[in-house]
Amino acid sequence: MLKILQLDKTLPGPPTRQIFSGLALEIAAGECVAITGESGVGKSTLLNCIAGLEPPSAGSIRVDGTELVGLNDDALSAIRRQRFGFVFQAFHVLPHLNLLHNVALPLWLTGHTDNAAEHVAQAMLTRVGLGQRSGDWPSQLSGGELQRVAIARALVHRPAVVLADEPTGNLDPARASEVLDLLLDSIRESGAAGLLVTHSLQAAKRADRILELTAEGLVERTDHA
Numbered sequence: 001m002l003k004i005l006q007l008d009k010t011l012p013g014p015p016t017r018q019i020f021s022g023l024a025l026e027i028a029a030g031e032c033v034a035i036t037g038e039s040g041v042g043k044s045t046l047l048n049c050i051a052g053l054e055p056p057s058a059g060s061i062r063v064d065g066t067e068l069v070g071l072n073d074d075a076l077s078a079i080r081r082q083r084f085g086f087v088f089q090a091f092h093v094l095p096h097l098n099l100l101h102n103v104a105l106p107l108w109l110t111g112h113t114d115n116a117a118e119h120v121a122q123a124m125l126t127r128v129g130l131g132q133r134s135g136d137w138p139s140q141l142s143g144g145e146l147q148r149v150a151i152a153r154a155l156v157h158r159p160a161v162v163l164a165d166e167p168t169g170n171l172d173p174a175r176a177s178e179v180l181d182l183l184l185d186s187i188r189e190s191g192a193a194g195l196l197v198t199h200s201l202q203a204a205k206r207a208d209r210i211l212e213l214t215a216e217g218l219v220e221r222t223d224h225a
């Protein structure tokens, strides 16, 4: 479960610039929350703070009761490996590893043996419909298939929190819908807290709740029924 309290981010100046202030957000296990908002409002900055990739200026971010704000880089990296799954462009599928090894990577990084990791990774690839393709290279896959691999890799180690940044951004509408269903179903099934940043209201509507990041903070959107 993810719990954020009084989160502030101000960019150092001069002049200093406040990106957001006093944000609060709680996501339960198995719940998916979508965050929308105008370009430049701070959605990626918020995701980066939650992921421990940049420090907030103040506030609290807890994952299953563990406070992340104030931890050093080594501790944050360890938590990122164990407790987080990412569907981010920056964490894209690695071109020099086959699909099985791309999906096994988070398990290797958290101390699983090769055999155990490959066994679980194969089952996860099957879960996303790519079980027969485990020996293929990323360059042999379509955009939608690559996103499936990214989802398999984000969830394979059963993280507490899954962060997704425009997970269907470059897919056609039919593929986008399929990939989104897979991502949300997998998050719900695995009992992770899911946070999805998207410009697409259609994508956001598939989440359990939609919040809009505005200059006033996170506002629940209820106009999407």
Ligand SMILES: Nc1ncnc2c1ncn2[C@@H]1O[C@H](COP(=O)(O)OP(=O)(O)OP(=O)(O)O)[C@@H](O)[C@H]1O
Binding pocket: 011, 019, 037, 038, 039, 040, 041, 042, 043, 044, 045, 046
């Ligand atoms: N390191 C930085 N230095 C200076 N400005 C920054 C830095 N990081 C973010 N910003 C600024 O902070 C604001 C929020 O950026 P952010 O990328 O979080 O917005 P966003 O809501 O994700 O936008 P988009 O939807 O266009 O991706 C922007 O005005 C951006 O220019």
